[in-house]
């Protein structure tokens with residue numbers, strides 16, 4: 001499992017939005033947000049372009065680290 005720190009996620013809607021955005025990135029097999037930790041946890045089926053993943057999360061208003 002890979003972990004990406006994401007700031008700005010506060011509620012179940014944020015969680016769902018980030019999981020959906022991450023799920024659209026090539027190579028992301030599954031994505032789950034840990035709201036308490038402020039982290040996106042994801043599994044790779046192929047190497048993920050982390051810059052593209054971060055850009056997708058920024059585009060919906062969150063702040064990946």
Ligand SMILES: [Cu+2]
Nearest residue numbers: 010011013014
């Ligand atoms: Cu929210």
